Amino acid sequence: MKEKVVIEAKGINKYFYSPVKTQVLNEVTFQIKRGEFVSVMGKSGCGKSTLLYILSTMDTDYDGQLFLDEELVTGKNQNFLSQIRNRKIGFVFQFHYLLNEFSVLENVMIPGLKLNQRSRDELEHIAMEKLKIFDMQNHAMKKPNQLSGGQKQRVSIARSLMNDPLIIMGDEPTGNLDKKNSDIVFNIFKELAEEFHQTMLIVTHDAEFAKGTDRIIEMEDGRVLNN
């Protein structure tokens, strides 16, 4: 069976204008198919985060075309784009952005509230199921600041799964962790790839992490070297 193309970037160019016009992405073109676990690597400043902002529809100021789930998203209005983000994309960042005033369970539920369709009971049930995947159900009632760094990152990944996203995008998800916790987090991503066929695009400096993914997109000076 031919796998669906989940992300397609076609000739993406991006410029920043301060202090002078500088091209930071140069004809970026690639496809990611369903179930692929892909990492993006390249030296600091080569454009990885800039690319991720565009792919996640947060930055709309670029030339070229972006298709998500075989639908053109370039040029669509903010309302449409926020729907796409909430329904189709799960985010995992270097710093977890969990909210300390809410419990672990409530933090995982937050992306679910944005879809506005399910009752609180349903959302709690789904969030608990997501925590169970990572063996974090016994921490559900704690506050994030009562968890270790690795546990916080597991909660962030559980949160990214809340709306069963088509794709998970990560920006340095192991960047702030020691070796032991990086390995734990990598194994979680690997499990999502193998057991759930989850499509994932992860920006990383961690060569060991990247080696374990299905494919590495290498960037240099705003270009993709291998597509």
Ligand SMILES: Nc1ncnc2c1ncn2[C@@H]1O[C@H](COP(=O)(O)OP(=O)(O)OP(=O)(O)O)[C@@H](O)[C@H]1O
């Ligand atoms: N808002 C901005 N205005 C001007 N230049 C910017 C802006 N944001 C990023 N840049 C420049 O664009 C280039 C790409 O930055 P980007 O953050 O995408 O790199 P990166 O590969 O993610 O780097 P790192 O690995 O250090 O996070 C860099 O030269 C950076 O200085």
